[in-house]
Structures are given as structure tokens and as C-alpha cells.
Amino acid sequence: MNIEDARALARSKTDKDTTYRHLVSVEGVMRRLGRHFGQDEETWALTGLFHDLDQDQTADDMKRHARLAAEWLREAGVDDLVVNGVLAHAHPEYQTDLMSKAIVAADAVAGLLVAGALVRPERSAGMKVSSIRKKLKERAFAPGVNREEIALAEPNLGLSLDEFIALGIEGLQEVAPEIGL
Numbered sequence: 621m622n623i624e625d626a627r628a629l630a631r632s633k634t635d636k637d638t639t640y641r642h643l644v645s646v647e648g649v650m651r652r653l654g655r656h657f658g659q660d661e662e663t664w665a666l667t668g669l670f671h672d673l674d675q676d677q678t679a680d681d682m683k684r685h686a687r688l689a690a691e692w693l694r695e696a697g698v699d700d701l702v703v704n705g706v707l708a709h710a711h712p713e714y715q716t717d718l719m720s721k722a723i724v725a726a727d728a729v730a731g732l733l734v735a736g737a738l739v740r741p742e743r744s745a746g747m748k749v750s751s752i753r754k755k756l757k758e759r760a761f762a763p764g765v766n767r768e769e770i771a772l773a774e775p776n777l778g779l780s781l782d783e784f785i786a787l788g789i790e791g792l793q794e795v796a797p798e799i800g801l
């Protein structure tokens with residue numbers, strides 16, 4: 621599935637604009653990470669884009685979260701690797717390869733980066749690793765962002781926190797026009 625069709629599917633399945641923007645932010649972070657690791661970046665991007673596809677339907681039922689998305693994606697003929705990655709972000713038993721481990725940390729860092737961009741007039745343009753590191757330490761900033769999941773970049777991906785944040789910023793900047801950041 622190409623990215624235009626994938627975004628159209630994401631738009632059609634999300635009720636809230638914030639959900640759609642979250643999906644695209646994780647798409648951007650995952651694409652950049654996939655490229656860093658020399659893997660198929662569009663597969664990583666689709667995994668990011670689709671990871672919370674059923675968020676607006678399953679928010680109150682975490683057992684079903686990602687499983688409904690997986691059904692939709694299989695029906696749409698999306699690659700099994702992507703379906704596995706989507707399942708992995710909510711169900712650890714699917715965290716079987718680099719991409720399916722990356723999605724958890726990418727999901728969390730994207731939340732922090734979007735929150736960080738929203739408080740800057742320039743949004744994501746010119747965003748610095750050091751300012752995001754500061755926000756990471758400020759627990760009152762974006763309190764819904766799971767800091768422990770961001771820290772998984774080191775054991776799971778072999779990236780230092782600074783490397784991971786830098787890649788995340790670049791990934792967000794690539795999708796910024798789509799989500800007004």
C-alpha cells in the first residue's frame with residue numbers, strides 16, 4: 621500500500637484529528653528509524669501510521685486495541701510484517717524483530733516531540749535535542765508520555781537517547797507539513 625492510500629485509510633478510520641496527527645507523527649519517526657537501520661523505510665512508516673488505527677474504537681478496551689486494527693489491515697491486504705508491528709505496540713508477544721520493538725519507543729518519543737513542537741512558534745522547525753531532553757526530565761510536561769518507553773531505545777535499538785531523539789526530530793520534520801507542525 622502506498623503512503624497516500626495508507627493515510628486515506630488512516631483518515632477514514634480515525635474520528636479525532638488528534639488521533640490522525642498522532643498516527644502521522646509516529647509514521648515519520650518510524651520511517652526515519654527504518655532508514656537509519658538500512659531497512660525498508662516504507663514498511664516501518666506504515667507500521668507507525670497504522671499502530672493506533674483503531675484507537676477511536678478501542679480506547680476503552682485495551683485487550684481489543686490493535687487487534688481490531690490488525691483485522692482491518694489484513695482485509696486491506698497490508699503486509700504481515702506491518703500487521704505484526706501494529707500488534708506489537710500493544711501486545712509484547714508480537715515484539716519479535718527490530719521493527720516491532722522500535723514501535724513502542726517511537727510511539728512514546730513522538731508524543732513528546734509533538735507536545736514539544738506545539739509549544740514552539742516555529743513548531744518542529746529548528747527543534748533541538750537538548751530542549752527535548754529537558755522536556756523529558758520535566759515530568760509535568762506532557763505527563764501522558766511514558767518516559768520508560770522512550771528509554772527502551774537504548775536496550776532495544778542500541779541507540780543513545782540523544783541519537784534516538786535526533787532521529788525522532790528528523791522524522792517528525794519530514795511529516796510536519798501533513799500535520800501542521
Ligand SMILES: [Fe+2]
Nearest residue numbers: 642671672727
Ligand atoms: Fe500511539
